[in-house]
Amino acid sequence: MAAVKEFSVQEKLVSICTLQKIDSKIDEINKLRGELPIEVKDLEDEIEGFNTRISHIDGEIAVIDEDIQKKLTLQAEARDLLKKYEKQQNNVKNSREFEAINKEMELQELEIKACDKKIKDANEEKVELDEQKVATQAIIAEKEEILKMKQKELKKISEETEKEESDLLKKREVAAGAVESRLLASYNKIRGNYRNGLAVVPVERDSCGGCFNVIPPQRQSDIRLRKKMIACEHCGRVLIDNELSDSINV
Numbered sequence: 001m002a003a004v005k006e007f008s009v010q011e012k013l014v015s016i017c018t019l020q021k022i023d024s025k026i027d028e029i030n031k032l033r034g035e036l037p038i039e040v041k042d043l044e045d046e047i048e049g050f051n052t053r054i055s056h057i058d059g060e061i062a063v064i065d066e067d068i069q070k071k072l073t074l075q076a077e078a079r080d081l082l083k084k085y086e087k088q089q090n091n092v093k094n095s096r097e098f099e100a101i102n103k104e105m106e107l108q109e110l111e112i113k114a115c116d117k118k119i120k121d122a123n124e125e126k127v128e129l130d131e132q133k134v135a136t137q138a139i140i141a142e143k144e145e146i147l148k149m150k151q152k153e154l155k156k157i158s159e160e161t162e163k164e165e166s167d168l169l170k171k172r173e174v175a176a177g178a179v180e181s182r183l184l185a186s187y188n189k190i191r192g193n194y195r196n197g198l199a200v201v202p203v204e205r206d207s208c209g210g211c212f213n214v215i216p217p218q219r220q221s222d223i224r225l226r227k228k229m230i231a232c233e234h235c236g237r238v239l240i241d242n243e244l245s246d247s248i249n250v
């Protein structure tokens with residue numbers, strides 16, 4: 001049977017505190033970068049949305065332009081007809097014919113007026129759409145400026161932390177290997193329970209460094225003695241004395 005290494009409480013505390021310090025540093029790097037990729041992605045999506053809005057506006061303007069052209073053609077046709085009828089009116093044989101032509105002319109005049117009104121409305125609509133487009137373009141320019149900044153920031157952080165992170169991950173492997181397996185399992189479990197990823201905390205100002213509940217003096221001196229593992233009664237985190245915590249640097 002292979003000999004199982006016996007760990008002293010002191011060794012256990014040192015090993016688990018070392019692991020915690022490495023993990024906290026890795027957490028910090030992830031936190032630094034963690035929000036930036038999401039922010040960059042959100043901005044990219046937003047800009048894409050605004051660009052889609054602009055192409056919709058362009059589409060609407062194109063439809064209106066086409067409509068205006070149609071109305072102008074209709075108007076030109078009506079004017080040609082008017083001229084034709086004017087000539088015809090000069091050569092009418094009787095008043096009935098004159099009246100008939102007059103009615104036709106009135107109809108064409110109405111058509112010309114109706115086209116005028118529709119062209120005017122369409123142009124007003126175009127002005128409104130142009131305003132919307134300019135406003136949207138301004139928003140895009142603003143967002144792109146922020147995006148550029150965030151992308152630069154993210155790139156910088158990634159470059160700066162890449163080496164540090166890979167060093168820490170290597171250190172973590174060694175540190176985790178030095179922790180007794182049952183202790184490692186409970187460490188991982190406690191760490192997973194808390195958003196700040198703290199499973200091992202020092203006693204700070206007579207309180208648990210994780211949940212800030214007060215630790216009675218007797219318990220504090222037990223912690224300082226390092227004769228047994230002591231967990232916080234409130235949050236379950238492993239408690240260590242400040243001196244030990246300060247002595248471990250990763």
Ligand SMILES: [Zn+2]
Nearest residue numbers: 208211232235
């Ligand atoms: Zn606690």
